[in-house]
Amino acid sequence: ELNNSLTRYLEELELTRERVGLVLEAEDRRLSVRMNRTMYRFGIITGIFLPMSFLTGLLGINVGGIPFSGNPYGFVIACLLMISVALGQWWLFRRLRWV
Known part of the structure; x- marks a missing residue:
């Protein structure tokens, strides 16, 4: 009877160990996705x-x-060029479905 009881406890311990391993794997996957x-x-x-x-x-x-x-409008033209570069990037990222 003592042997059966000890065997049952060892089996429960092994099941608990497997459950903890599954929980750790799920947490690792969640952190990896994040x-x-x-x-x-x-x-x-x-x-x-x-x-x-x-x-x-x-x-x-x-x-x-x-x-x-x-x-005389050189600064405005340079600013418009930078804005056009930003809009071009935004359009490219939208087209590639990155944003």
Whole structure:
């Protein structure tokens, strides 16, 4: 009888161990999906702001070297060009179904 009782306890312990393993696997999958979603969003945000920050950094180096600097509306044209780049990126991301 003691042997049967011990066997039952060991079987219950093994079942509990398997259940804990399944719970840990489910939690690991959930965290992995969350991390992938976060990295996806980070990649999209980086893809949007990296070219724009490059353009602003390039234009911030030397204001005299701005395109259309001789034109009285040169600054407005440069701003419109940056806005068009941003809208082009947005359109591309929408077309690729990233956003």
